[in-house]
Amino acid sequence: MRKYIVLLALALVAEMSAQQNYFNPTVKVKDYLEPAIPHPDQDKEMKDKLSKLKKKPNILIILIDDMGYGDIGVYGGGVAIGAPTPNMDKLAHEGLQLTSTYAQPTCTPSRAAIMTGRIPARSGLTRPTLTGENPKVNPWASENTTAKILSQNGYKSAISGKWHLGESKGSLPNEVGYDEWLGFGSVQSEYAQFVNEWIYPDLINKPDRLAAVKKMVDQNILTGVKGGENKVVQPISNIEELSKVDQVFANYSEDFIKRSVKENKPFYLIHSFSKVHNDNYVSEGYKGKSPAAIPYKDAIVEVDDIVGRLMKLLQDLKIDDNTLVFLTSDNGPNEDVWPDGGYTPFRGGKGTTWEGGVRVPGIAYWKGMIAPGRISDGLFDICDMFNTSLSAAGVLDKIPSSNYIDGVDQLSFFLSDKGVSNRNAVFMYSETKFMAIRWQEYKVHMNVFNTSATRRNLDQSTIQSIGMSPWVYNIYADPKEQLSQGHRYFEWGIPGVMGLIAAHLATYQKYPMKDIGLKKPGAE
Structure with a gap:
């Protein structure tokens, strides 16, 4: 599944890399540095x-x-x-x-x-x-x-x-x-x-x-x-x-x-x-x-x-x-x-x-x-x-x-x-799973937390995938993220934000995730 996601990400990046646009005004200075907006x-x-x-x-x-x-x-x-x-x-x-x-x-x-x-x-x-x-591997051996x-x-x-x-x-x-x-x-x-x-x-x-x-x-x-x-x-x-x-x-x-x-x-x-x-x-x-x-x-x-x-x-x-x-x-x-x-x-x-x-x-x-x-x-x-x-x-x-x-x-x-x-x-993660992105005043979820009891975010929650449309919240209008209306009001923005996510995920091709042994037994 991860290989498929990476390939899809690379395809989307290739499609959008021809020009800078409103969704991504950043400039890449060096290959190993996150691009930033020039001012x-x-x-x-x-x-x-x-x-x-x-x-x-x-x-x-x-x-x-x-x-x-x-x-x-x-x-x-x-x-x-x-x-x-x-x-x-x-x-x-x-x-x-x-x-x-x-x-x-x-x-x-x-x-x-x-x-x-x-x-x-x-x-x-x-x-x-x-x-x-x-951890089974010292993470600091390769970190600065x-x-x-x-x-x-x-x-x-x-x-x-x-x-x-x-x-x-x-x-x-x-x-x-x-x-x-x-x-x-x-x-x-x-x-x-x-x-x-x-x-x-x-x-x-x-x-x-x-x-x-x-x-x-x-x-x-x-x-x-x-x-x-x-x-x-x-x-x-x-x-x-x-x-x-x-x-x-x-x-x-x-x-x-x-x-x-x-x-x-x-x-x-x-x-x-x-x-x-x-x-x-x-x-x-x-x-x-x-x-x-x-x-x-x-x-x-x-x-x-x-x-x-x-x-x-x-x-x-x-x-x-x-x-x-x-x-x-x-x-x-x-x-x-x-x-x-x-x-x-x-x-x-x-x-x-x-x-x-x-x-x-x-x-x-x-x-x-x-x-x-x-x-x-x-x-x-x-x-x-x-x-x-x-x-x-x-x-x-x-x-x-x-x-x-x-x-x-x-x-x-x-x-x-x-x-x-x-x-x-x-870009937001739960362990190694990509969850959501905040861009301008919009929060776009690709996976979401489902808390099955009040105040049990750690002890009684699960992660679930979204359906056809990403869950999107205008954080200015709906800061509590109560009602996703992305398909209704953010259709214009979903492709652009998907491109940002794709570009981000593509960086793992050259700089992959590191496993130091903290994966939970039985987890995917």
Whole structure:
């Protein structure tokens, strides 16, 4: 079947490649780079701003786990849903608020996309690894991270917090390009299952089972440097220790930033929260701090305070005018664990390619470089941060040609005072299955998620093929994707969008998908 699809894709590409058209105004610069829409005027404005910098800029990516599109105040949440977010709101007001930022449906694929600039079907990191599970092939052996490229070009790089991209030898941050790191290898829920007998009684109250499962998980915060062994910082053996991890990560991030400034080296840092992934246990002083006074909302308040701490440090060190900050979430809210999950105004949630699963907040800030108060619905894929970070550092030409890069350089979109997106379309997957495309204000589904019970996007959903016509939604008119009317109102656009999908699928001929052993037994 896949061979047939590829052949069909190649035929469609050949048919449409004779000319650029309204549906595809992109230009291909190199064979291994995703084509982008050229904007010469904003490119010139970007270069003029960059030419005035006296040193290489710092890059800080703030990555929040499972936060919903509607959790932040400026996105319709905040005070209105019982969890004020003044610091994240301030960041948006003083920078660029993106309303059409897209992630992958789950955390591991999104994190891989940010770090490699590649759709996870290419890297093989297509789904989260589960308790005690490791890929049969190290995906990082043939991948290049932003951290690796920047470290080779004068930057000091680190990740603080959650990793969840492999824990076996050769797969931890200091082994894939980061100069240093502090965090844990897995995910919050991996450690929570050992400490709360009210939620996990059938594990905790059976000693033999508990002992067996504990052997599969490294229950520690670790730290390591490039070329060195990882060391235990502190254990995660009870709720109190688990509740403090984000404060430990924040302390490390602050220390890393201070050390980088003292060494007069530009830094690349991903501050990767453990919150607000289930199960949420907040640090001392945050219990009941939100107006809602429930754990998830208290966790949002703690996250917002830490964002405020990091931004204040940049200001105190007088480097906020030389630091590109990007804040986002790795996927939509996890509705399956409600009420310990976030809010989205859209259909679906984490695990699906409905808007609720993949559309996330995206805020870009750079004092004096990004005009404050901008709001844009331009398309942005989080894998664009790979290219954009390298572009800000002036090393875009250092991207190796060995892998296809799905990200596009969006720095001119950020820096031009009236910048528009350089991305033409966003392609959406569930593991290796192509699901949907967002082009302009239209979302076109070739496969759809069928959730058979309320709030069971992960635990009780299936993927089904479409019928004769793709399912099409005008996201401006029908943002909840409730009633497909593609055949009725978008007949004019379906052939053009089908051509975009065909061109995208054709890239797998030269740059095929990578299988690292995460395919589920029995799956097609």
